[in-house]
Amino acid sequence: MAKIIVVTSGKGGVGKTTSSAAIGTGIALKGHKTVIIDFDVGLRNLDLIMGCERRVVYDFVNVINKEATLSQTLIKDKRTKGLFILPASQTRDKDALTIEGVQEVLEELSKEFDYIICDSPAGIEKGAQMALYFADAAIVVTNPEVSSVRDSDRILGILQSKSKRAEEGKEPIEEHLLLTRYHPERVALGEMLSVSDVEDILAIPLLGVIPESEAVLKASNQGTPVILETESEAGLAYTDAVDRLMGEEKPLRFLEVQKKGFIKRLLGG
Amino acid sequence: MGIFDYFKSKAEPSSASVAKDRLQIIVAHERTKRQQPDYLPQMQQEIIDVIRKYVQIGSEDVQIQLDNTDECSVLELNVTLPDQ
Numbered sequence: 075m076a077k078i079i080v081v082t083s084g085k086g087g088v089g090k091t092t093s094s095a096a097i098g099t100g101i102a103l104k105g106h107k108t109v110i111i112d113f114d115v116g117l118r119n120l121d122l123i124m125g126c127e128r129r130v131v132y133d134f135v136n137v138i139n140k141e142a143t144l145s146q147t148l149i150k151d152k153r154t155k156g157l158f159i160l161p162a163s164q165t166r167d168k169d170a171l172t173i174e175g176v177q178e179v180l181e182e183l184s185k186e187f188d189y190i191i192c193d194s195p196a197g198i199e200k201g202a203q204m205a206l207y208f209a210d211a212a213i214v215v216t217n218p219e220v221s222s223v224r225d226s227d228r229i230l231g232i233l234q235s236k237s238k239r240a241e242e243g244k245e246p247i248e249e250h251l252l253l254t255r256y257h258p259e260r261v262a263l264g265e266m267l268s269v270s271d272v273e274d275i276l277a278i279p280l281l282g283v284i285p286e287s288e289a290v291l292k293a294s295n296q297g298t299p300v301i302l303e304t305e306s307e308a309g310l311a312y313t314d315a316v317d318r319l320m321g322e323e324k325p326l327r328f329l330e331v332q333k334k335g336f337i338k339r340l341l342g343g
Numbered sequence: 344m345g346i347f348d349y350f351k352s353k354a355e356p357s358s359a360s361v362a363k364d365r366l367q368i369i370v371a372h373e374r375t376k377r378q379q380p381d382y383l384p385q386m387q388q389e390i391i392d393v394i395r396k397y398v399q400i401g402s403e404d405v406q407i408q409l410d411n412t413d414e415c416s417v418l419e420l421n422v423t424l425p426d427q
Contacts, residue, residue: 219362220362220365220366223366223370224366224369224370224373227370227373227374228373231373231374231377235377261359263357264357264358264359264360265357265358265359266359267359267362267363267366268359271359271362271363274363274367275363275366275367275370276370
């Protein structure tokens with residue numbers, strides 16, 4: 075049986091797809107057979123972030139409608155062994171996904187894979203609910219910013235009431251907070267919510283903190299999951315987050331303000 | 344913090360702490376709303392309809408709140424009647 079992990083946030087643009095790509099790759103690097111599913115039907119983007127956009131032939135909706143088989147549709151990642159991508163449809167809308175259809179695909183994938191990562195679309199409506207419905211664990215991607223934190227709390231409410239586990243009264247979905255686009259400098263100046271501020275408000279266990287990093291845009295420009303940029307802070311922070319997801323103890327890093335020169339400090343630059 | 348910042352007023356709270364305070368209030372409010380039973384809005388509407396048979400009131404004049412403490416739940420109903 076595969077473990078199903080949804081990467082969700084409510085708010086758009088906080089880094090769900092970046093995080094799905096990075097975490098999926100990180101899990102596969104640990105030797106677990108992993109598939110990342112793009113649930114954002116109509117606005118496919120995972121393929122671009124993973125750098126496989128030109129290899130998409132069939133998509134998730136084709137599989138649900140039995141127009142293609144899973145093995146025809148799954149794209150094997152060229153960099154990471156044991157990693158596959160199931161792209162979203164670009165021409166259909168979110169109504170093309172049905173609970174029964176999604177369940178059937180997940181059950182088939184479950185036979186073959188150890189981990190299924192569901193990259194949720196933004197919002198709290200059908201597409202997002204479909205992505206989280208069958209989840210065993212959720213990674214709630216949050217920016218240290220008011221609207222993102224509020225939306226994360228709303229999505230936590232949906233995880234706790236509208237998921238399969240909630241409806242069937244089973245053990246609740248494991249919740250993990252992933253704080254992204256974090257600026258230690260701005261936190262030190264009192265301009266940005268700190269890790270502990272967000273933890274206080276959302277009250278779920280912290281999986282990791284990804285610092286704002288130029289490497290993220292650079293990696294997406296090139297279609298490489300940022301976790302493979304092992305020189306970058308963001309890449310290393312994702313590696314730590316994956317280690318914690320697998321149950322390892324890892325101290326948080328990159329939360330300290332980098333020391334500036336005397337002149338720069340004097341001028342407040 | 345540069346030397347110029349030392350001349351600024353120190354009394355103002357940081358924008359991050361304002362953000363935290365605002366979030367704590369709104370998130371707590373939205374959580375209590377979420378935990379309300381599904382029938383509450385409909386019940387509120389029916390109560391309004393019954394009162395309206397006798398007194399003219401608007402839907403904003405009735406406030407219903409359900410508070411859950413450890414031991415018991417209290418349904419608070421607050422009706423503002425118009426001036427005679």
